[in-house]
Amino acid sequence: MRQASSQHSESALAARLRGLRQQRGWTLGQTSKASDVATSTLSKIENGLMSPTYDILLKLAKGLDMDVAELFTVAQDHMGTGRCCIERKGSGEIHDTPLYRHQVLCSHLSHKSMMPFITRIKAHALAENAGWSRHDGEEFVYVLSGAVELHTEYYQPAVLSAGDCFYIDSRMRHRVINHGKDDAEVLWMSTMPSPPELHHEQL
Structure with missing residues (x-):
């Protein structure tokens, strides 16, 4: 399935x-x-x-x-105050990659200031230089189940379990990997990029 x-x-x-x-x-x-x-x-x-x-x-x-x-989907070009989008359990646009399975939430609203999604971080052995990312914006991640390991270019790696969370500046090189035998699941919030050019790093 x-x-x-x-x-x-x-x-x-x-x-x-x-x-x-x-x-x-x-x-x-x-x-x-x-x-x-x-x-x-x-x-x-x-x-x-x-x-x-x-x-x-x-x-x-x-x-x-x-x-x-x-x-992934046509959004409602609905600007102004009073916007609201309800996402029911099990819905949301799916984006699957070798390392993550993102469930993009509330995708029907356009011009949002942040991007919410539920992410399954797959149990996967990674090379030291794999999975790194860097771009404009900020990110908040709350661990729902399992355990993950946060790597950044300026801080020591940190292991987070269910109930733990982190907030980072996304311009800092970073990656989030699985830290257990089973897949982990997190709530991921990413702010939308600001107008300056993204500091993209090809993975």
Whole structure:
């Protein structure tokens, strides 16, 4: 069942990205220039051959001038006060990568100041240089189950268990990996990038 959901998510992302690009009349080269994502990477994503990292999704969203969630579904372009979005248990757009399974929440609102999602951090042995990320914004992570290990470029690694949490400046190089035999689950909140260029690091 999980495999089918993952395949559906990836095909939906591929079709959505291709559609957004074609709506603008852009070539892969033009999209690459706007988003600072390599043309070869864009081609792989559109053909379902690559699962983009969160950093790449941020760059695509910035280049296309939309929220990350809008890469998966059409958002309600509803500005002004009094906005509200309710997400029922088990719903939310799924984005599956080799290291994480993100369930993007409240994706129907556009121009949000933060991106909430539930993430399953997969039990996975990683090389020292794998899984690192760096981008504009800030992140808050609350561990729901299992244990994770936070690595940053300025601090010693820290292990967090269910009930623990952390808040970081996302411009600092960082990664969150599993620290147990079973998958861990966290509530992840990431603020949207500010206008300056993202400090993207290819993973």
